[in-house]
Amino acid sequence: MKLIAPTRAVPTHIISGFLGAGKTTLLQQLLRQKPEQEVWAVLMNEFGQIGIDQQILPQSEGFEIKELLGGCLCCSSQLPMQIALSRLLDEAKPDRLFIEPTGLGHPLQLLEQLTEPHWHSHLDMRALVTVVDGSRLHDADWTQQNLYTDQLKAAQIIVISHPDQMQPADEQGLEKLKQEYQAYAPRWLAAENGQLPLAEIDLAHVGIQRKIQPLLQLQRTLPAQAELPEIKQLPYHYVETAQGYSVAGWKFSRRWQFDFYTLLDLLCEQQDWLRIKAIFHTNRGWKTFNFNPQQFNYQSSPENTDNRIELIYRNARDWSAFEEQLLACRIDNAA
Template sequence: MTKTNLITGFLGSGKTTTIRHLLASKPASEKWAVLVNEFGEAGIDGALLADSGALLKEIPGGCMCCVNGLPMQVGLNTLLRQGKPDRLLIEPTGLGHPKQILDMLTAEIYTPWIDLRATLTLLDPEQLMQERYCSDENFLAQLAVADIIVLNKSDRQNDASRAALQSWLSINQAERETVTVSHGQVEGKLLDQPRRNQHVLNASAAHAHNLTAARGLAALSLPEHQRWRRSLNSGQGHYACGWIFDADTVFDTVGLLEWARLAPAERVKGVMRIPEGLVRVNRQGADFHIETLPGSPPDSRIELIHRTGCDWNALQIALLNLRLS
């Protein structure tokens, strides 16, 4: 049986960073796999995890639980039967509802295959200070299913966010374990905690995505001789636009980072080729992180997510003008 954990949390809570940390500290003798789901179609998380050494399956373009769970079921079966990993980490989109995912993982058909352990829910306490998060159905549902609530980004907390967190915990913590970390540095031993929490909120009828997008099991790629392409997606009150560029396209470093910093979007995430090598871009609101590394990615991918539609054409023109080749 494969030890399995759901790693959930809303947009920008630090799920991918946490999974990268867990994979970097996994036992050398074990084979791990990751099933990752993204709201957009560009496959940014897959690119961020590509060098982790884990088996990887992507479900881009919508919530993996939609379309009767078929995308998730196919991806899950592929990893379990072909990869036979010792541990499987499942990262749903930050805009997803966890009920159907947990229903599938606990279904009788998977009893011989899956040993479901603790669900870890990442929480950025600053989100508790904003009504749009605290009234969001999926945000609340993700926290409700947690066996362990991971209070991430502790290095960024202030008196106001700490007060909001303590107020929330006094009402919602119950008997669930909470751990406080920064930069997703979760201890691997938490993954072996048992699943105790059976409190799963039902998804409302409003839980729907642009189902034309919830279809793939691999992120978009470029047809031969095509230098770049754009993809759009919408659902759950959010809009996404992503771009993929071929491996020969190099971007001006300073211009690209300014473009990502100033883009009028709530979420910006990407892996892009620059003259120095590659840069990983991760922005949630004004919280902007970059990491420059040597080497060349197989392509460049960047995606923006916002609560309203943006002028994607204007952003695209500005981005295209930053190409050096």
């Protein structure tokens, strides 16, 4: 695959969001702000095989719209996306590019692809945008889905759509979201009918640093100067840093089972944290934990794809003792 170097890197916006959030409506309004002399391009991704959204975007001169059908360009093979994007840049030579992944996609994975070194001279990545339907913020079953939360974590800017339809319960849900995601320091904007000045989202991308590493107890068994192996499967430990905050997390196999009360005691004993979120397979069923400094919430939940926990702190911390205590809560005795 040959990339033709443009005269300058093209400002590139990822517009993400869960199904029905209002991504395409926002994109329509943004495209109406195109200066007459410029060419803007859009790369859209639909999970199904029939493209519809492309037909409701501008078809006039000065716009180049390309749609990728079937699968998710965030998670599936990178090659179709890389080829489509290269052709779009080469043929359209756009002054600005918008990418709208499917609502079932993981935008952080797409962002990681597009910030790889070979794209640096071609793409000027702007702040990643996630669109959230404000009228559904009262629905905990909607807002607690892993894919939904992954999209929020990836966002540098969160755009609330349908603000005119929000009820008091939605307003409360929005305040709760802002509190939960304060560690990622996103910018919150409201867009009624998708109306939003381009300048509000035309900000430089600021990346989240993430290290995925073996469990800390396994790291201690490696020689001091040894390079940590690449982690491709569970279990693992990771640390993310963004805007001065640290997020420490662990993921374990869904087959691992933990003692509920021992685990609850451990989480309640932690100090100086900003937020603790977790989902565990326990001897009292699958449980979700959502702690903030004002209240400790836990409840039964559907079976998850894995056991996971995240703790957000302002300051660095030695996590070895916590991991040791966490693993001591395990009761299934599996290898």
